[in-house]
Amino acid sequence: MEKEPILHHDDPGTKRKLESRHLTMIAIAGTIGTGLFLKSGDVIAHAGAIGALTAYIMAGISVFSVVMSLGEMATMIPISGSFNEYAARFIDPALGFAGGWMYWLQWLLTFPAEIQAAAGFISHWIPTSRVSPWIWFFLMMGLLTFINLIAVNGFGEFEYWLSFIKIFAIVFFIITATVIITRDHYGFSTWSDGGGAFLNGPVGIGGALVSAAFAFGGTELVGITAGEANNPGVAVPKSIKGTFWRIAIFYFLSIFLIGLILPASYLHEISGENGLNKSPFVFTLAHAGMAFAPDLINFVGLVAVTSAANSSIYACSRTMMAQCQAGRGPKFLSKTNSRGIPFIQAILVSILGLVVLTTTFIKVSDAEAAAGHSPFDLLVNCIGACILMTWTIIAVTHIRFRAALKEQGIPLSDLIYVSPVGVYGDYLSIVINLISLFFSGSADLFLGAQFNTLDFLDAYLILIIYPVLFFGYKWYAKSAIIPLAKVDLVTGVQLKKNLEAERQEKQELWRKIVGIIA
Template sequence: MRIVKNWIDGFKPAVEGYGRDPSYAIENPEHSPSEKPTEMLGKEDYSNTAVAVKTEDGGVAFVPEKTALKRSLQGRHIQFIALGGSIGTGLFIGSGENLATGGPGSLMLGFIIVAVMLICIIFSLGELAAVLPVTGAFSTYATRFIDPSWGFAMGYNYWLQWFVSLPLELTAAAMIIKYWDKDQVVSPGVWIAIGFLIITAINFFGVRGYGEFEFGASFIKVIGCIGFIICAIVIDCGGSPSGYYMGARGWHSEAGAFTNGFKGFCSVFITAAFAFAGTELIGLAAAETSNPRRQLPRACKQVIFRVLIFYILSLFMITLIVAPNEPTLMSATTSDDPQASPFVIAIQMGQIKALPAIFNAVILISSLSVGNASVYGASRTLLSMAEQGLAPKFFRYIDREGRPLPAVVLSLLFGLIGFLVYADNESTIFNWLLAISGLAAIFTWGTIAVVHIRFRAAWKRQGNTLAMLPWASPLGLIGSYIGLVLNILVICASFYAYAWPVGEGEMNASDRAYNFFYGMISLPVVIVFFVVHKLWSRSRFVRLDEIDIHTGRRDPVSLEVLEQERAEDRARPIGVKILDFFI
C-alpha cells in the first residue's frame, strides 16, 4: 500500500510556492559556490543551487533556487543524446529520396553544408546553455536577447515542430514493421497503439525515464551506424557473399552524380535539416542537467564526432554502393517506406542474410526514440512558454516527480492522431503535419546564431570578458556568423526548390502552388505568430544595455576557479586533450 500511496503522491504539486527566496540573497557575484548558503534550503528543495537575479538597483544577487524540475540527467545521458539522439528516419529513410532526386554529389554536398552550419550553431548553443541553463532555452533566449515577440514566435514554432512529430513517428514505426509483415496480418493501428503505450510509459518516469531510454536507444543507433560502415566497406570491396566489387558505382551511374542539376541539389536541404533536427535538444535539456557547466561543452564537442562519422561517412558509403536510379529506391511508394532506406538496400545488395532485418530493427528503435524525444521537446517548451506567461498557466504545473504533467499529457494525446491511418485521406493529413515542422528547425538554428551574437555583444558591453565565461565556443562569433549565413542560404535554396521543383514541367499550376505552400508553410506560421504577438503586446527590440545576462545562471564560478581549471587543462598531455575533444 505504501508503494501505491507514494505513486499517487508523486502526481501532487512538487513544492508549494516553489521559486526563489530573496531572504538568502548574496550581493557579491564573485563568491564561489561553496560560499553561497545552499545548505540553508529545506528538505523539499530539489536543486540545492543558487541562481543570479537582477536587483532593483541594477545589481546582481545570488539566491537559492527551488525548482520543481528534477536535474536527473547525468553526463552519460547528455553525451549519448548528443551522439545519437536525433539519428532517426530522416537519415535512415529520408536520405533515400534525396539520393534518387539529387544524386550522390548533391546528397553529400547538401548534408556537408547543413552539417557545417549545425556544428557552428551547436557550439554557440553550448556556450549559452553553460552560462544560462534555463527552462525553454531557445524561446527564453530569443525573448531576452532579441525581441519578446520573436521569442513568442520561436517558442510556438519549436513547440509545433515536436508537437506534430509524435503521430508521424508512430506512423513511421508502423510502416517500418511492414518489412516483416508485408501482408499486414496485424493491423497498423495495433503497432501504433503499442508504440504509443511504450512512449507514454517512458514519459511517466519523468526526465530520468527520457534520459535512460535515449541512452539505450542512442547506444543501439551508434553501434548500428558503426556496424553499417564496417559492413559497407566490406560490401564495396567485394568481400560480401555477392562477391561483386562495387567501387564507386553510385557515382558513375547513368543518372550522374548531380541528378536534376541545381534543382536536385536545392531539394536536399529540407531533408538534411529534418535528419539533423533534434541535435539542439541538448540545450533544452540543460535545465534538467546536474552540471551543465561541465556536461554541455563535452556534449557539444561530441556532435562533431556524430556528424562526421554517423552522417557524412555513412552517407558516403551509401553513395558508393547505391546508385540514384536503383530500382528498389525508385519504386518506394512513400518516404516512410522501409523499402526506401538506402541503408537496407545497400546491405541487401551484399546478399548478407538476416542483416537487413537487424538494421531495420535499428531504424524502428530510432523512430521510437525520436517519438520519445518529441514528447520531451514539446512538453518542456510548452512549460517554458507558460512560465513566461505566453501559454495558459495550467501548463506550469509540475508534480513531485519533476514531470510537467499537463504539458506531457497534451503532447501524448496528440499522438492519437496516428490512428488516422484508417482515414481515407490520411496521407494528406500526415503530409501537412510534416510540412508544419519542415523549416521549423532551420528557423530555430538561425535564432540561436543571432542570440549568441547578441549575447556576446551584451556580455562585452556590460564589462565582462571572455575569460569569465564558463565555456566559450571554440568558433567564437565567426562560427555564429557562418552558421547564420548558411542558414539564410538554406532557406533561400529551399524556397527555390519548392517554387521551381524537380519535374515542374509535368505539374499544372494547382500542383505547383500546392507543392510550394506545402514546403514553405512554416514561414507564414512564424510570421503570423510574430505579428500577432507584436500587435497584442507592443513589445520592442531589446537594446544591448537592457539585456539581462545574469538571471538564470546556476552556481556562477569565480574567475580564479575558472583560470585554475583552464591551467590544469593546458597542462594535460596533447594525446589526452585530443581524446577529450572527441570523447
C-alpha cells in the first residue's frame, strides 16, 4: 500500500477512498454539463460557427495549461483544498483566503444554476404549467445532498456512472452527426447563412469566451479530489494524462458538427426564446429528422446537469472545510464526521444554494427577463468570471511554485509529474483569461448596445470582490508574501521519496519471487 505523505497541516479528516477510475471519469466528463448541452447554442448564435469554435479552443488552451500545472502541484503535495492551499503556501495566505472563498462562491452559484437547468430539461416532459419547477428544485437538492452525505466513494461511484452516460451520449452524437452530414451532403453553406462563420468578428469571439470558460469550468476539480484519492501519487497523474484531448474532442468536434448542420441564424432564434430546454443538440438531431432526438438528448442533458450539480456540492463543501481548517473561516466548519464527510458543510451548501436560487429569481424582473436576463444567465456570467479568476490564480501559483523549486535547488526530475507546457502555458493562460474578463461585460457595448447596469454588475462585481477579500485579509491577519527560500516544499519531496521506496520494495519482492521460482 502507498505510504501517505507528511502533510503540512493536521490530518483534514477526509478519507482517501476515491479510486483511480473515479478520478479519471471526473476529470474526463465532470465538466460536461450545462455549458455544452445548453450554452453552446448561444455561443454559436452570437459568434458564428468558427467564432464559437475559436472561443472554445482558446478556453481549452487555458484550461489545458491549468490542469497540467495543477496536476504537477497536486501530485507533489496532495492536500485538501488544492490550489487555494497552494496559493497560501507558495505566495501569500491572503491569496489563499481570497481565492479559496471565491472558488467556494463559484461552486455555490453553480449548484443552483445546474438545478435550474435540470428543471428546464424536465419541463420537456412535464411542462411548468402542470408542475411548478420548484418541486424539481427541492427534489434535486435533497437527492444530491443525500448522496454527498453517504460517503466519498458514494459520490465517486455516482459521478462515475453519470460521467459514463455523458461520454457515451457525446460519442453517439458525434458519430450520428457525422453520418447525417455525409448522408445529407451538408457542407459549409451554414457558415454563410445568417452572417457567416464569424459573427461580430473578434468582439463576438471575445464575448463568447466567458460562456466557453463556463463550459470547461470544473476541470480543475481533479486537483480538489487529490486530497481524497487513495493513491494520489499514481492516481492523479493517470487521471490528467490525456484528459484534455478527450475533452477537446468532445467539445471541439461537437461544436464543429453543430455549426455544420444548424445555421447561426437558427440558433439565435432558439436561444432568444430563453428556454433552458432549448439544447442545440436536440435541434441538431431533430433538424435531420430524428424524432427520438428530443427525448434522448433531454435525458442526457438531465444526467449531465445532475452530475455537475453533484460535483458542485462536493467541491463547495471540501473548499469550505479546507479554508476553515487553515484558519481562514469559522472553526466549527473545519470538522468532518466519523466517515470523513464534511457533513455540516454539505448541508449548508444546499441551504445557501436554495437562498441563491430564490434571490436570483426575485432580482430578475419581468422586463429584464424579456430582455434576455434570465436568472440562469445571470448565474452563468458570474460563474464564468469566477472560473477565469480561478484559472488565473492557479497559473500564477504554478509560476511561483516553479520559482521556489529553482530557488531551493530542487530539480524538476524530483517531481512525480511535470507539466509539459511549464510556465509558458501559465503566461498564455493568464493572457487568455484577462482578454475573456475584459470582453465579459464590454462585448455588447462594442457592438453598439446601450449601457446596462445589470450587465455591468453581472460581469464585473465578482472581480471587485477579489481585491476586497485579498487586502481585507492582509489588513486583518497582517499576512506577507512568503520568500521563495521559505516556501514549504517538504511534503512533496517526502512523497517522492515514499513512492521511490515503494517501487524499490516491489522490485525487491519480484526479485525474491523470481529467485524462488528459479
